[in-house]
Amino acid sequence: MxxxxxxxxxxxxxxxxxxxxxxxxxxxxxxxxxxxxxxxxxxxxxxxxxxxxxxxxxxxxxVRQEPACVHFGACGGCQLQFFGDDTYENWVRERALMALRQHGFDDVLVLEPAISPKSSRRRVALKALKTAAGVVLGFNERQSHRIINADMCPVTRVELTTLFTPLRDLLGPILSQRMAATVHMTLTASGIDMLIEAPKALDLADRERLSDFANEHDIAALHWQEQGFLDPVAIRREPVMNFAGARVLLPPASFVQATDEGELALTAAVVDACKGLGRVADLFCGIGTFTFPLAREHQVLAAEGAKRPLDALSAAANIADGFKQIIPRHRDLFRRPLTADELKIFDAVVFDPPRAGASAQVAEIAKSGVSRVVAVSCNPNTFSRDARTLVDGGYMLESVLPVDQFLWSPHLELVGVFTRRL
Structure with a gap:
């Protein structure tokens, strides 16, 4: 050949x-x-x-169009920029359908995708490397560890991209030659949360540079992390996420949905699916993205294996007004999933696991008899696998909503609504 x-x-x-x-x-x-x-x-x-x-x-x-980014083709992200809008929307829906078909779902209702627009990404992780010519900062090349020295990113919020050049200037005197770092930035309701990971202990001059940077660029909180040690260098304001009116303090570099638009679409789908029902279990709840919107109308059990996000949720629940009862529960749902007997007291279960899915927990849900299940997933393949478990256990998959928060890429989130068959 x-x-x-x-x-x-x-x-x-x-x-x-x-x-x-x-x-x-x-x-x-x-x-x-x-x-x-x-x-x-x-x-x-x-x-x-x-x-x-x-x-x-x-x-x-x-229907091929000109890519929007000067780094297209080299940068490992946004590899589908040459798609026109209609072609891309069709592709997003087809991406969901392909995963579903692999697990025997040939006739599921796949709704119109919710696609986040350009300049909407509110969290990024930038790679940095100190070289003889200065600091290279940006994203990895496609299928490589080499870093593209990015000076723009058409999918990211401008509040974050304007910091690319100042960050190079900041890290130059701090990093040693050939030293690598990762810069995590999240745009919160109270400003930018920044965490810099690098294998170096800070000296006084480093701290002054970082503090001056935070003041000059109005960074809400700047942490430095070295070998697992988290150093709060400059906390000017607590980074806060607003979920249905509840103000949740964001632990440094914690997971939040990638865009405001994506979070809104996911939350609306989850809340709508649970409407009119009673108690809800929110599994893999994180810091409460779905917990608080659900708690406007439902008593909610919020279960999470990671302690820091759950502590943030609990603290916000203790002072938030206008919500029904929220019951936080610290539990490793991979090793100790809520059992079918424990789930029987709920009218609905929402679960939003990491990319690996939640096979052990889903097996218990399938046996529980809960009337409504809402599955949220950032991996169409494990979503479809878990969906098959639920359907084989007596549920009907009513609809799937594709939510695209990573424009021009194959990364896709799905919301599936399941009803128990009588």
Whole structure:
């Protein structure tokens, strides 16, 4: 078989690669789309086809558009920028359908996707490296640890991108030669929460630089983390997230939804699915993204295995007004899932696990008889696996909402609503 081939791209794969065929074998080509004719170089042969590099676009698709970012093609993110809006929306829906079909869901109602717009990402993790020429700061190259020195990012909030250059100037005198760092930034309701991870203990001059930076750029909180030790260098305001009117103090670099728009879409779907029901169990609740909106109308059990997020939720619940009872519970739901007997007192269960899904917990939910289950997932594949467990256990999957908070990428969140069959 030829190392370099010409291929007509006819469809898209699960990771957004263009898919064509050569001598009856599927060919996967990144940065291509249906309607393209491309020249591609074979890199790897796998059981399901040939994986290639794009050499040249011979004839572009008529719906191909100019990428929005100067770093497109090198940066490992946003690899689908050349999709037009309609093509991209169709792809997002198809991404959900592909995962569902793999687990036997061929006729599920997949709703119109909720796609976050450009310049909406409110949290980022930047890689930094001190070199002889200065600090390189940005995102990793595609399939590489090399860092793209980014001076813009079209999907990220401008409040964060304007700090890219000042951060290079800040880290230059602090980092040693060839020292790497990671900068976590989250835009909260009270300002930017920043945590810098690097293998260095701070001296007095470093602290002064960091403190001056926080004051100059109005950073709410700046922490330095070295070998697991968290150093609160400058706390000018407590970073706060607002969930349905509850003000939750954000632990440094804690997980929040990537965009305001995505959080709103997810929350609305969860709350709507539980409307009219009684007690709700919110499993893998984090700092309370769904707990507080649900608690406007429901008594909520909020279960979480990580202590810091649950402590933040508990503290906010103790002082928040206008909510029904919130019962925080510290529990490792992977090792000790809530049992079917424990779940029987609830009218609805909401669960939002990490990417690996929640197979042990879902097995208990499937046996519980709870009338309504709402599954939120950042991994369509494990979502579909867990959905199969629920359906095989007596539930009906009513609908799936795709929520895209990572514009121009294959990363996708899903909200599935399940009802117990009578």
């Amino acid at each position: 030829a190392d370099i081939m010409e291929v007509d791209i006819t469809s898209l794969g699960a990771q957004g690669d263009g898919v064509g065929e050569y001598d009856g074998t599927p060919v996967f080509v990144p940065f291509s789309m249906p309607g393209d004719r491309v020249r591609a170089k074979v890199l790897e042969t796998r059981r399901n086809g040939l994986y290639c590099d794009l050499v040249e676009i011979l004839t572009p698709s008529r």
